[in-house]
Amino acid sequence: MTKQRQKRKLDHIEYALRLGKPETSSGFEEIRLINDSLPGFSLGDVDTTCVFMGKRLAAPLLINAITGGHPAVANINKSLARVARQTGVAMAVGSQMAGLEDPGLRQTYEVARQENPDGVLLANLSAGAPPEQAAAAVEMISANGLQLYLNVPQELAMREGDRDFNGVIDNIREVTSRLSVPVVVKEVGFGLSRxxxxxxxxxxxxxxxxxxxxxxxxxxxxxMRSGQKSSEGVRNWGIPTAVSLLEGLSLELPILIIASGGLETGVDVAKALALGTGMAGMAKIFLKELTDKSEEGLINKITGIINELRLVMLMSGAKNLAQLVKKPVLVTGSVAEWMIRRGIDIDKYARR
Ligand SMILES: Cc1cc2nc3c(=O)[nH]c(=O)nc-3n(C[C@H](O)[C@H](O)[C@H](O)COP(=O)(O)O)c2cc1C
Incomplete structure (x- = not known):
């Protein structure tokens, strides 16, 4: 089991990097911000900082869960953590089950905390993991929070994957109430519905x-791992990121919604923040930047995204994130169509 899990870590990195352009869209091309020709302040006045999990970040960005659990990937977590420290963004490690099963692999996760002692670091486990394992994962890296992932379509596509999803919500309730740090429940690319x-x-x-x-x-x-090919309908299963955000935001609950899944640019991040999300996460494009280039390359990528966010904030007339979320946003095309069918009001974004 442990050996299979370890091999899977390497497979995921290898095949994620081999993926071509996604067949489906995240929907961000259907979200539009509006140009403000008279912002009345300078680029230097724009403030992208925020507080997440009690700590200040340079921008609401998260290097999302990628890896850990094989000796060959320790260097990836080491580099990601160094980049997170230097750029002032948050980071999550990949699923820590391998480290819980085999103490010899703990270092592949612990290295992230060693490289970034004061940063925001999130632990990561399946949402089916019991509270004792959840607490141990947090302790392993002195995490500021714990991500619990939901991934039914992936498990079903995985030959060795789970087939029984009984009791997951009860487990999430139990973990959330017993843990001393906040729990973030995340999908891995199929979207959360309202x-x-x-x-x-x-x-x-x-x-x-x-x-x-x-x-x-x-x-x-x-x-790619199994050599089998799912049908097009199954392969394209999921809720586009922009749709999922609007579904979640429509509940108007006192929760922090993190945008992730196919975000690539500072413009995407600005659109997500303007709608009302509190953070933006990216995984694959950061991994690709690091492996194609270097730590330096990834630092440039992240500072480039933050700089673009800054430009878009100025062009929208928003000095800070609190102002950005009050700016008008248009939702068009297939994303708007989805919202109409689901009875979700999008005019409130366009007319504010
Ligand atoms: C190589 C790789 C490994 C991943 N491993 C995990 C994981 O262990 N736990 C998890 O919650 N998500 C994992 N993810 C999912 C990401 O955190 C993220 O939710 C997903 O990739 C969508 O974001 P993206 O489109 O920016 O890549 C992984 C992603 C990649 C690319």
């Missing part, structure tokens, strides 16, 4: 990461 987010809120969860469709596709990755 109904799921509502159920998570009722279970005590206050942070959700929509992990929507339009970026890394784990059905394709599992197909």
């Amino acid at each position: 109904e799921t987010i509502s159920a998570l809120y009722n279970a005590g969860v206050r942070y959700v990461d929509v992990g929507g469709q339009g970026g890394t596709n784990f059905i394709e990755i599992e197909d």
